[in-house]
Amino acid sequence: MAKLQKTTVEMEGRFEERWVLVEEEPPAWEDERPLNVAGTRVARLTGPRRVSGAARYVSDVALPGMLHGVIVRSPHAHATVELDVEAARAVPGVLAVLSPADADVTQGRNPIFQSEPTFAGAPVAALACETAEAARAGMEALAPRYTVLGFVTDAAQALAEQRLQEDPVESETGDVEAGMAEADVIVEAEYATAAQVHHALEPHCGVAQWLGDELHAYVSTQGIWDARTEFARAFELDPDRVHVTCEFMGGGFGAKQGATTEGMVAAYLSRAAAGRAVRVFNDRRAEGVAAGHRSETHTQTYRIGARRDGTLTAIEVTSVIANPMRGWIDPTTTPARTLYRCANVRAQAIPLLIDVEPSNAFRAPGIMEGTFGYESALDELAAALSLDPLDLRRANDVDVDQISGLPYTAKNLEACIDRAAELAGWTERGALRDREHPDGRKRGLGAACQIWWGGGGPPAHALVRMGHDGVVTVVTGAQDIGTGVTTAFAQVAAEELGLPLDRVRVEVGSTRYGVYAPVSGGSQTMPSVAPAVRSAAYDLRGKLLELAGDVFEVSPDDLQIVDGSFVSLDGALREPIVEVTGKLGKAQLVGTGSRGPNPDGMRVNTFGCQIAQVAVDVATGEISVERVVAVHDIGRVIAPLQARSQVEGGVLQGLGFALMEERVIDPTTGTVVNANLEDYKLPTHADCPEIVVEFINRPDPHASTLGLKGLGEPPIVPTAPAIANAIYHATGVRVRTSPITRRRFLEARAG
């Protein structure tokens, strides 16, 4: 029975009461349930299509008569612009021109094209053209004339001028001064982190076409349903008249929310060009200047008090952030407030406004850069107390969420720490550091821990249908942004239905199915959608058993499905399921399911510990990460191979953040000088350490009927501080600014 229920819904640490539609859920998988398909290592089902080129990404969408959409972007940090729109319209092959005069061309109520652009890369116009040549001629005729105005792109200057984006956010629990008075040692340190650019392999892109009053949009997006809502609002359409498709995607990492600017511009251009299909595709430069980034933390200042035994007595943290996501500025201080037990915490987050593109969510936004500062500061505290850094963390472990006071549904952080220490050879780290290595480098180990949400929740829906061939198709309106969740969904359905994996197909990536699933963000796709898939499969299994009961004239209660066959409990009957489904003709059997609510009065979180081993050439400052051990607690693991990939990707992105990734702005022009993949350094295979991945793999008794949690964000969170701490352990040099380039290392070494 379906019902409407009011429940708490969480997204990246924000909690909201909402009505959700939920159906009755089956009992949870038992902890000791033997698993045949779920929990086993299987290659991703989409692999052959991906590697053969058959997978259809947005860039592969080619519609009849499709036009080239181009966005004209300001080259200046701040300017006014004049355009010859009529001249551009007169160019043969130019079918539509949008400019600041089109004030009704909006995204989230803000006009997309600015007559006074406030960052280098801001859209000032867009054209839809028959050919790329016509687009070039059109842009030339548009002849933008800029009057350059003053700008501030430097965070220090913005701070000096008190250029705030919004009001600072402050919080205090307990009594920080009293806590400091109780401390035997107080450590104070200041950190900073550079802006990190997403640079997903697939740039932002969209194709849009109007068919009568229906909008068909193909968007590289983490959220086809949010895109549908955005399009419907912008064009005042019934949402059912909007169809959004994203079958395959080359990453988003938080920067591809909803319709995206590129998708919106494609839709507006198509409307202006009499509904003809329009394609808008960012080049790499646009990705580097206008597609979002992880905000720079100008400073993160920590003052941490502790007793001799390591017990934390007080924490004070102030974070100054340049262009944080609007209304979302406190996450950088959240690790200090929640990762370990401390009764007295004061936190302040100060958001500066600089004339650089707005930031966007980036894999554990705020939390990741805040963890760099906090876990570095704790390492400094451990050194000041002469404590083993892992013992310091163990001493302050806590099973109650420090902000809400609510207990965690499950927490195995200590188990993560213990296992990571074992795998990394933690107890031998002194010998590793003191040994003379043949290559003359210094080696050391550093550790850091992680807290993130990732509980998922309703609303999320799925249906599972089976035809005469006994092959099952899982249908859900999620999108696979590159993580491999579709394979995990197939494993869940196969497990529940007692089918081999090759009898399961999965359809995702279209709003046309009418089966809602949430945005692939906040590490919520698996924990939200997989339980819905499982419920739908359970529903279908019940129906199949009923039919089998009719066909074989036995009670359905006496039947099971094992490896694609109906098997009676006494073992006397064993018949392939096609003996029943073969009688369906063209009819299909359908099961439906939805994600039930999370438990009241508890917090669902993920935890983990990573230990990095680095080798440092102290003379040149060359740093290589040789090994990263990553042990995470996400409850039950359904797809170990895909989970492993998530951890590898997170570790590599964290490694990039730690050592090389930095958006560089020329202070004289206010423009990004490394908006390409040559000068913006991303880790490559040559930088890839050995990555040892393990999961605690204990079902969380309160986290859905599958006992699992999300993994999108957790693995990126602790990598960078683990590396910084390893550099300190190896060399005694503490670098407090990311990325830890050779220059920063050598400067810190020089003191």
Ligand code: MOS
């Ligand atoms: Mo969010 S950074 O889209 O998971």
